Amino acid sequence: MPSEIQLARYACLPCRRSKRRCDRKFPSCDLCIKKDIDCTYPGARTSERDSRTVYSQTPDSQSSPETTRSYNTEASALYFLAPHIFRQAQLELPRSDITIPAAVSSLIGDTSSIRDIANTFFSNIHFWLPIVFKKGFFVSLLSPWTQRQTELSLLALCMKLCNTAPSDDDGPNTFLYRTAKRFHHDVETAGILSTHVLQAGLLIALYEMGHAMYPASYLTVGDCSRYGLAIGLYRSCSPTSTIEDEEMRGRSWNEVEENRRVWWAVLIFDRFLNLNNPTRPLSTEDPTFDMYLPVDDTSWNDCTAKPGDAVKISTGFSLKIGGFARLAQATYLLSQAFHSVTSSALIENDTNDLDQAAQLRRTLLALVHAADSEAIHRRLDFCASSELSFSAILLLQQHRFQCISKIAMPGVPPEISLDNFWPESFEAADRADCVPIFFAHVLYQLGCILLTLAPGPLLDNAIGEKIGIVKSLLLRVNTRWRLAGKSF
Numbered sequence: 001m002p003s004e005i006q007l008a009r010y011a012c013l014p015c016r017r018s019k020r021r022c023d024r025k026f027p028s029c030d031l032c033i034k035k036d037i038d039c040t041y042p043g044a045r046t047s048e049r050d051s052r053t054v055y056s057q058t059p060d061s062q063s064s065p066e067t068t069r070s071y072n073t074e075a076s077a078l079y080f081l082a083p084h085i086f087r088q089a090q091l092e093l094p095r096s097d098i099t100i101p102a103a104v105s106s107l108i109g110d111t112s113s114i115r116d117i118a119n120t121f122f123s124n125i126h127f128w129l130p131i132v133f134k135k136g137f138f139v140s141l142l143s144p145w146t147q148r149q150t151e152l153s154l155l156a157l158c159m160k161l162c163n164t165a166p167s168d169d170d171g172p173n174t175f176l177y178r179t180a181k182r183f184h185h186d187v188e189t190a191g192i193l194s195t196h197v198l199q200a201g202l203l204i205a206l207y208e209m210g211h212a213m214y215p216a217s218y219l220t221v222g223d224c225s226r227y228g229l230a231i232g233l234y235r236s237c238s239p240t241s242t243i244e245d246e247e248m249r250g251r252s253w254n255e256v257e258e259n260r261r262v263w264w265a266v267l268i269f270d271r272f273l274n275l276n277n278p279t280r281p282l283s284t285e286d287p288t289f290d291m292y293l294p295v296d297d298t299s300w301n302d303c304t305a306k307p308g309d310a311v312k313i314s315t316g317f318s319l320k321i322g323g324f325a326r327l328a329q330a331t332y333l334l335s336q337a338f339h340s341v342t343s344s345a346l347i348e349n350d351t352n353d354l355d356q357a358a359q360l361r362r363t364l365l366a367l368v369h370a371a372d373s374e375a376i377h378r379r380l381d382f383c384a385s386s387e388l389s390f391s392a393i394l395l396l397q398q399h400r401f402q403c404i405s406k407i408a409m410p411g412v413p414p415e416i417s418l419d420n421f422w423p424e425s426f427e428a429a430d431r432a433d434c435v436p437i438f439f440a441h442v443l444y445q446l447g448c449i450l451l452t453l454a455p456g457p458l459l460d461n462a463i464g465e466k467i468g469i470v471k472s473l474l475l476r477v478n479t480r481w482r483l484a485g486k487s488f
Contacts, residue, residue, distance in 0.1 A: 008041045027102045036175045076191055080230075098190045100153050103179050107157060114141060114156045121159040128384040128436045129206070130297050130324050131265045132199055133258045151196035154180075154187055158203035162210075165480055172211035172482060180204055193231050195255075195262055198224060202265050209273065210437045210481040221269045225283040228266050236260040237291045253307050254300075260310075261294050264328045268388075271334050275391055275441060278338040286335040289314045293329070297322035326371040326385035330392065333364055337392040341399040361396050364389045387438035394445040398452075433480055440477045440484040443470055 006026040014032055015022035022029050032039035078086040108114050118141070122134055132155070140152055161180045166172045184204060187197055201224045208217035228234065236259040270284050292310050299305035299322075311319060313332055340357045371385040447470040450463055478485035 010042055013040045013042060014038075025106055028106045033107065033175065036170065098150055098186060098192075100150060101179075101183065101186075104153055104157055104183050107176060107179060108153060108160060111141060114152075117156055117160045117163065120163045124434045125162055125206075127297075127434070128323065128327075128382060129265065130294075130300070131202065131258070131261045133254055134301055135303060136254060136258070148194070148196060150187060151192065151194050151200075154183055154200045155196045155203075157183060158200040158207075161207050162203050166211060166482060172207070172213055177207065188227070193227075195231070195233070195259055198227050198231070198233070198262055198266075201227060202262070202269065205269055206437065209269070210440075210483055212483040218273055221266070221273055222283045225266050225270060228263055233259045233263040233266075237263055237287070253305075254303065256307075257295060257300055257305065257310075260292060261324060264294060264324070264331070268327060268331045271331055271338070272388070272391075272438065272441070274338065275334075275395060275445075278341050278395065287313065287328070287332045289332070291332075293321065293325040295322065295325070297324050320374060323371070323374070323383065323385060326367065326374070326383075327388060329367060330364075330371075330385040330388040333360065333367065334388060334392045334395075336360055337364075337395050341395060357396055357400070361393055364393050364396075368393075382434060382436055382439065384436040384438055387436060387442050390442045391438065391445055394442065394449060398445070398449055435477055435480055437481055437483065440474065440481050443474050443477070443484070446470055447474070 008024045008026045011022035011024060012029050012032060014020075014035075014037055015029060020031055022031065026041065028039035108117065115138070118137060121132075126132065126134065137152070137155070140148055141156075157176075157180050161176055164174075164176060166174060180200075181204060184197070184200055187200075201220060205217055205220040205224060207213075208220055236256055267284055267287055270282050274280050274282060290312050292312055294300070295305040295309045299309065311321065311325075313329060337360060340360060368386045368389045371383050371389070447467065450467045450470065474484040476484075
């Protein structure tokens with residue numbers, strides 16, 4: 001893991017001027033990092049004392065010969081240009097490594113600090129976005145023989161990024177964010193292809209989406225989809241994939257499941273970003289009805305899951321499965337909702353299309369009921385799949401409003417779409433640190449529909465009261481995700 005932190009001989013100049021107690025960590029003390037200011041030490045040469053600023057502002061200055069060097073160029077080129085020769089020669093992708101920048105080491109600290117970062121991540125984010133194999137991460141972290149120091153350091157840095165909400169005074173473009181983006185860029189430029197790098201990219205995308213950083217989040221998710229295709233993660237969800245095929249590639253069952261979860265996260269984020277513009281082309285193909293779902297989250301975390309536990313979307317609706325598998329099902333249905341609301345798909349006089357949209361809405365409500373029941377049984381504070389399902393339901397209903405100016409879909413009681421969401425909404429106020437980003441967006445959608453109803457003849461005290469509740473909840477969620485504060 002990262003080398004031992006160096007200490008300067010004297011306190012840094014900013015701490016001296018502010019009469020603060022400096023920990024003398026080099027190249028940046030913790031107080032300067034916390035305040036996002038340049039940390040300079042007396043007597044330090046310019047190239048040393050400006051390393052923190054240079055790393056975050058000048059992309060090329062940090063690229064060492066090891067970073068920019070072409071690693072095993074022939075093997076990498078064959079992997080992309082002649083994959084059949086690559087397989088026949090039984091070649092492997094090069095395992096490159098680059099020097100961990102001092103700014104990164106200072107931010108993530110030693111092994112004990114990284115363990116604390118990871119524990120916070122697994123407590124607050126992992127339960128609704130379980131894409132990192134917990135046991136595998138800690139085993140690699142503590143192993144002195146690990147060959148993935150660079151990748152683990154990058155992943156730990158991005159975990160810390162997602163754990164840290166920007167202060168009210170600062171924007172999301174913090175030093176921590178800039179360092180994570182730069183380090184991720186350097187690792188990709190070095191030609192390192194691994195699941196850990198993709199996981200780090202997804203966590204950067206999560207931070208950007210959660211704090212309304214556009215178009216950065218859209219571009220980052222697009223990069224993640226390309227990266228996932230490059231390392232072949234889509235195969236882990238393929239209906240033709242078998243555990244024997246993966247074992248031939250040298251992957252264990254837990255690695256196969258981790259890859260499957262990471263690819264599902266790419267599909268989820270890609271569609272979440274299109275909720276406000278369903279006609280925009282996606283970066284990934286739609287999931288199919290025969291794709292494999294992730295196994296039960298608890299079994300995977302406990303290492304008790306088996307390859308035979310994996311089921312396909314087509315059979316998963318009738319079984320009790322984990323929360324992330326339900327989120328994958330909601331993503332599949334959201335893709336169907338996108339097709340229903342495209343400009344040419346829903347025509348006012350086309351009864352067949354209206355019936356299909358109504359049936360899709362009933363399927364989504366059934367998924368919400370199943371997911372909520374399992375969440376109660378597992379004592380989960382939030383149900384991410386229900387939130388994404390509600391987003392798909394409200395998307396269908398909002399499009400319906402625009403087409404025929406009616407509240408209810410055919411055959412479905414109109415009050416369901418507005419009332420079923422409130423119980424979980426009130427629970428969200430107490431645990432903002434753990435709230436999924438999907439919750440903020442569904443609140444925004446619900447608020448938009450209520451505001452649409454407000455000017456019309458249906459305006460009453462109940463609608464006004466619910467608009468007030470939406471605003472209040474968005475402000476509370478804003479303490480965790482700045483996206484919520486920009487919604488109203």
